[in-house]
Amino acid sequence: MSDEANKGLLSPLRRKLLMGMAALPAITMLPRASFAQAPATSAVNSTGLAVTDTEVTVGILHSATGTMAISETGSIEAEKLAIEQINAMGGVLGRKIKFIQEDGASDWPTFAEKAKKLLVNDKVAAIMGCWTSASRKAVLPVMEQYNGMLYYPTFYEGLEQSKNVIYTGQEATQQILAGLNWIAKEKGAKSFFFIGSDYIWPRTSNKIARKHVENVLKGKVVGEEYYPLGNTQFNSVINKIKLTKPDVIFTDVVGGSNVAFYKQLKAAGIDLSKQALLTISVTEDEIDGIGGENIAGAYACMKYFQSLDNPNNKTFVPAFKKMWGEKTVIGDVTQAAYLGPWLWKLTVEKAGSFDIDKIAAASPGIEFKGAPEGYVRIHENHHLWSKTRVGRAKLDGQFELIYETADLVEPDPFPKGYQ
Amino acid sequence: MVINSRFFNRSELIGFIVLAAVLFVILPLSLDVFRLNLVAKYLTYAFVALGLVLCWGYGGILSLGQGVFFGLGGYCMAMFLKLEASSVENTKIQSTPGIPDFMDWNQITSLPLFWQPFHSLTFTILAIILVPGIFALIIGTAMFKRRVGGTYFAIITQAVAAILTILIVGQQGYTGGINGMTDLRTLKGWDIRPDHAKVILYFVEVVLLFACIGIAQFIRLTKLGRILVAMREQEDRVRFSGYSVANFKIFAFCMAAVFAAIGGAMFALNVGFMSPSFVGIVPSIEMVIYTAVGGRMSIFGAIWGAILVNFAKTSLSESFPQLWLFGLGALFIAVVLAFPNGLSGLWADYVQPRIDRLFASRKKSDWKDNSVADGAPAE
Numbered sequence: 001m002s003d004e005a006n007k008g009l010l011s012p013l014r015r016k017l018l019m020g021m022a023a024l025p026a027i028t029m030l031p032r033a034s035f036a037q038a039p040a041t042s043a044v045n046s047t048g049l050a051v052t053d054t055e056v057t058v059g060i061l062h063s064a065t066g067t068m069a070i071s072e073t074g075s076i077e078a079e080k081l082a083i084e085q086i087n088a089m090g091g092v093l094g095r096k097i098k099f100i101q102e103d104g105a106s107d108w109p110t111f112a113e114k115a116k117k118l119l120v121n122d123k124v125a126a127i128m129g130c131w132t133s134a135s136r137k138a139v140l141p142v143m144e145q146y147n148g149m150l151y152y153p154t155f156y157e158g159l160e161q162s163k164n165v166i167y168t169g170q171e172a173t174q175q176i177l178a179g180l181n182w183i184a185k186e187k188g189a190k191s192f193f194f195i196g197s198d199y200i201w202p203r204t205s206n207k208i209a210r211k212h213v214e215n216v217l218k219g220k221v222v223g224e225e226y227y228p229l230g231n232t233q234f235n236s237v238i239n240k241i242k243l244t245k246p247d248v249i250f251t252d253v254v255g256g257s258n259v260a261f262y263k264q265l266k267a268a269g270i271d272l273s274k275q276a277l278l279t280i281s282v283t284e285d286e287i288d289g290i291g292g293e294n295i296a297g298a299y300a301c302m303k304y305f306q307s308l309d310n311p312n313n314k315t316f317v318p319a320f321k322k323m324w325g326e327k328t329v330i331g332d333v334t335q336a337a338y339l340g341p342w343l344w345k346l347t348v349e350k351a352g353s354f355d356i357d358k359i360a361a362a363s364p365g366i367e368f369k370g371a372p373e374g375y376v377r378i379h380e381n382h383h384l385w386s387k388t389r390v391g392r393a394k395l396d397g398q399f400e401l402i403y404e405t406a407d408l409v410e411p412d413p414f415p416k417g418y419q
Numbered sequence: 420m421v422i423n424s425r426f427f428n429r430s431e432l433i434g435f436i437v438l439a440a441v442l443f444v445i446l447p448l449s450l451d452v453f454r455l456n457l458v459a460k461y462l463t464y465a466f467v468a469l470g471l472v473l474c475w476g477y478g479g480i481l482s483l484g485q486g487v488f489f490g491l492g493g494y495c496m497a498m499f500l501k502l503e504a505s506s507v508e509n510t511k512i513q514s515t516p517g518i519p520d521f522m523d524w525n526q527i528t529s530l531p532l533f534w535q536p537f538h539s540l541t542f543t544i545l546a547i548i549l550v551p552g553i554f555a556l557i558i559g560t561a562m563f564k565r566r567v568g569g570t571y572f573a574i575i576t577q578a579v580a581a582i583l584t585i586l587i588v589g590q591q592g593y594t595g596g597i598n599g600m601t602d603l604r605t606l607k608g609w610d611i612r613p614d615h616a617k618v619i620l621y622f623v624e625v626v627l628l629f630a631c632i633g634i635a636q637f638i639r640l641t642k643l644g645r646i647l648v649a650m651r652e653q654e655d656r657v658r659f660s661g662y663s664v665a666n667f668k669i670f671a672f673c674m675a676a677v678f679a680a681i682g683g684a685m686f687a688l689n690v691g692f693m694s695p696s697f698v699g700i701v702p703s704i705e706m707v708i709y710t711a712v713g714g715r716m717s718i719f720g721a722i723w724g725a726i727l728v729n730f731a732k733t734s735l736s737e738s739f740p741q742l743w744l745f746g747l748g749a750l751f752i753a754v755v756l757a758f759p760n761g762l763s764g765l766w767a768d769y770v771q772p773r774i775d776r777l778f779a780s781r782k783k784s785d786w787k788d789n790s791v792a793d794g795a796p797a798e
Contacts, residue, residue, distance in 0.1 A: 064740050103740035108599065108694050110736075113457065117737070120453040134598040134694070141602045141691060145612050159524060198589060199597045200524055207526070228588060229597065419514050 038094025044353045047147075050123040051354050056095040058083070058341070059102060059118035061129030061139075066106025067255070072131045074285055075153050075337035076101070077324045079128045082341035085319070092345045093354070100124065108138040115139040119146040125354045126151060128340040131333070133157060133201050140165065147356050151340030154333050155280070155302075157204035158413040163360045166343060167383045169336040170303055171413045172205045175280050178388035178405050179301030180212055180250075186403075187276050189247035190219045195237055195261075197281075198226035202252040205280060208418045209250060215417070222246050227253065232260035238268045249277040258286050262294040272297035278390075283331030284397060292397040304335040304373040305391045305399040316372040329397065335372050342368055343378065376408070383411030426636065429778070430771055434719035435632075442625045452614040459621045459689040461729035462628055463489075466682030468710045468721035469628075469635055470675030475707070476715035477644060478671035479651030480568070484576030485679045485706045487583050488551040490698030492680025494587075494594070495550055497693035498534060499543040500603035500611075501595075519600070525592035534593075540607060547684045548677055555676035559669035566665070568654075577700055584699040599694025603687065611688060624685045628722070631678055635718055638674065647671055679706075712754050713761050720763025727762070 041053050050057035060079050062072035083097045091097055100122050102114035111130065118124045119142065126149040130136040133156050143150050143164040150165045158171035183189050192213050196202025206224060213219045222244040225237045234257075241249060253261050258281070265272070277298045284306050287295060306317060306329060316338070320330055343366055348354055351362035364380040377385045385408035391399030427435055446458055467485050474480050505519045513523040518530050536542045558579065562572055587594045595601075603611070610616060638644050646667055650657045658664045687693045696702065713724020731750060735743035758765050 065744050101740050103736050103743065105736065105744075107696055109690060109692070109696065112690070112692070113460070113733070114736075116453060116456075120451075137598045137601045138692060138694070141604075141612070157524075199591065200521070203591075204524055228585065414512065 039352070044093055045125075045355065046353070047355050047357075048123060049125045049354050049356075051095065051125060054095055055098050056092055056354060057098045057100060057122060057124050058344070059115075059122065059124040059127040059129065060099050061102050061104055061111065061114055061118060061127050062131060063106040063135075064101070064103045068104075068106040068131055068135075070289075071255070071285060071333070072104075074328075074331060074334035075128075075131060077328070078153075078320070078330075078334045078338035079341055081320055081323050082338050084323070086341055086345050092348050093352075097341070104129070104135055108132075108134045111135040112138040112142050115142045115148070115150075116146065119143075119148045125149070125348075125356075126344050126359075128153075128337065128344075130154070133199070136160075136165075149344070149356050149359055151344060153337035153340060155336075157201045158208075158415070159204065161381050161383075161413050163382070164356070165382060166340070166363060166378065167411075167413075168339045168343065169333060169384075170386060170388070171383055171411050172201075172208050173412050173415045173418065174383075174386065174388060174409045175301055175303070176205060176209050177212055178409060179278060179280070179299075179390050180209060180217065182390055182403050183248055183276060183278050183299065184217045184219065187247060189276065190217075191222045191244070191246045192219060192248050192250050193222055193241055193244060193246035194224040194250050194252075195234075196226050196252040197229050197231075197254045197257060199229060202226065202254070202281075205252050206250075208415065211418045219247075227257065229255065229257070231257050234261045234264045235268075238264055238270070241270065242268070247276060249275065251277065251279045252281045253279075254281050256289070258282060259289050259291075262290045262298075266294050272393075282393070283333065284329040284399065285331035285334070287393060287397040288329055292393065292395045295393045296395045298393045299402065300391050300393065300399060302332040302389055302391065302399075303386045304332045305389065305401060306330045307391070307398045308373065308389075308401060310372075310374055312370050312374065313372040339368060339371055339376065339384075342370065347378075379411050381411060381413060383413060385410060426640070430767075430774070431636075431719070433774065434717075438719055438722065439629070442628075443622075447618070447621070452617050455621055456617045456689060457729075457733060458726070459617070459624055460686065461726045462624055462722075463682040463686040463689065464706060464709055464729060465628060465722040465725040466631060466685070467679040467706045468713060468725040469631055469718060470678030471707060471710040472715060472718050472721045473635055473638060473647075473678075474671045474675035475710065476717075476721070477639065477647040477651065478668060479647075479654075480668055480672055481573045481707070482576045482672065482675065482703075483573045483700070483707060484578075484580040484703050485675065486698045486700075486703035487576070487580050488555065488676040488679035489683035489686070489702070489706070490583065490587075490693070490695070491551040491554060492547045492683030493687045493693040493697060494600070494683075495537070495543055495546045495680075496684035496687040497600040497603060498537040499540060500606065500687060501600045502530075502534065502537055503606070503608075504602060504604040519595070520602075521595040521598065521600070522592055527592045531593055547680055551676045551680035552673050555673045556669060559672040560665075563665040563668040563672075568668075577703070580698060580700050580703045584695050587695040587698060595694075597695060599692055599696070600687075601692040601694075603691045603693075606688065612691065617689070620685075620689050624689065627681060627685065631681065632718060632722075635674075635678075639718070643667070643670075708751060711761055712751065714763025714766075715761065717761075717763035717767075720761055720766070723762055 041051055045051040060076060062076050063069050083099055087096050102118060104111040104114060118127055128151045130139055130152050131154050136152055140162060148164055151168055152165055153168050155169040155175050156171060194206045196206055210221050213221055223240055278301060279298055280301050282300050283302060321328060346368060347359050347362050347366050351358040363378045363382060366378045368376050379385055387405050388409050389404040390402045392402050394400055447455060467489055474482055501519045507517040510516045515523055515528045588597050605611060646662060650664055650667060654664055709725040709728045710721045712728050714720030732747060735746045
């Protein structure tokens, strides 16, 4: 017991010490950065990016307006926080990060236009951005044509891999498989009912989930339903759920539809403390709109929850709230967006250059020990090794961590046997 | 000699020369390829605005569904380009190589029948014109033959825009859904992505735009154009004079649809993708706004409207990423309140009289004479 207590006392102390020590070189670097210490611009930038002796420019490209603004604001905030923290530590290769923010306006072509502007006009060294798959698909050809570097934060459907993108969120198998295994074991679940919004991510995720349920868990999918984005009428599917009585409702309904879905579930008398529901699309951000009382008891499968109890997260959450207000909540994607600037900084320092080709080559193997979700590492396929976690929604809108995988899960964007 | 018998009268000639100079010479010389490509994108809306001048400005038929035709044209072009980009070689990581990537994601294992003809460029070009044209013919016949007009027609076109969006988003295995068709690469083996291709595409588009301007101006000057105006002002009188009002309306609506479709096809080529966000209600209304800002009665005014509003959109959103939508809204309100005839009205009221006076003074050496009104016989 006393041993435990000691450990608990020691670790924050040790962390503070470590942080202080880590800050030392940064402090000594600061005044010298503008003189001789920082490597010459010509040496670290051979392709004409916006790098000067004191500054390096990156782009932030999210929807600040339109329907997606509510989701993407968290990512913008996290990226700005990371950039500020990196600058406070002396920047990247002795250069402060300056950012240019562009608005994708929840409109995919605008995303492509702005990405092109950032790369061609502003010559940014990297872009932190995009949220929906549609915006990423629109931006991807631009990134490949003009050889840019995109740090993409959202969990997504996989089936993609690019030299010019680092995916800091989970691809579908990382998010889904461990969660299904857990719920099958924990709840003895055999029958599943899938409900999703009708677009590529839910469809692909459910395809993977169905193969896993049928082939690995030897269970049964008793229903699979899709609704258009923005749909608010779920009564018919709720009736079907009542008829089929599945062990688990598995949902990937996105955005505003969630509010209607969980309210109607509750109104129909489905008690989430008795009926197991596993969602891969509800984070703390969404619960803000749904209301904790409507979703309490549901399980969410993510890689990060604001309530995670680890030293990194305990410094990250207060720093985030200090910058953006006490009431903000931090969801899975917000955390993944926070990783972008940090991973880029670490990669640049390893490569010793801002050149896109060198960064792309240096990315595999980059480790970030300070991630709020815990240690992460970039895989050869430019996705992150990360843990899968299951949380249970509480009345106050936070998640209580129920389960996490023992090891990091390998990213597998083109899963064999699941296509 | 009577000026009206010429193809352009003097003020139109000035408008034509100014537009040609700006699009053919000034912009290509002064802008880098990225900005020039943006202008090419703006100009795709100029085609739609041109169609709206005929249909709304002259014919008095307000269509709030031009996005439908823009989208149909764009999707036809995009289908051809997507098929070319989905060669077996390019798509070998898919479970079924040789079909577009979004079909593969949606577990479709062979190319649907209605996609097959889009392997042919000739068919595609015909489809760009005919599919929206015939669709407009069907809608127009159904509406105008029953004398549905005015507000009701506007509402129905909006409903059509909404339906088509839902259809495209819902049938994602066949259409790419909400993502649209992305990553379009080559046209008959010619890469449409590099800078020099963008410049060539820009000039192709400008030439096409001037061809369409010529057609629109021709229609305006013929008896047909005058009947359209008469119909707008006094529909019943035209009908009692023995003209089939419905047929003229259908014609104007079809022309507007075809112009919009050409714009859509050029959009797919210039921007490199197509998505349902250009089909729905919001873009359709935006297209009407471009025309209103430029001036719905003026061919050149509407084109300037499309260019300037889109330019304002780009520059406002670059400078004020959080606030730009408010700025744009304020701009629209200001234009509509202060200049109900749009930019062309402004031109006609303030700039044109000065030019006329200048010409008049040269001929008569009389600065005070401003009696040479537009369209009046010249000496």
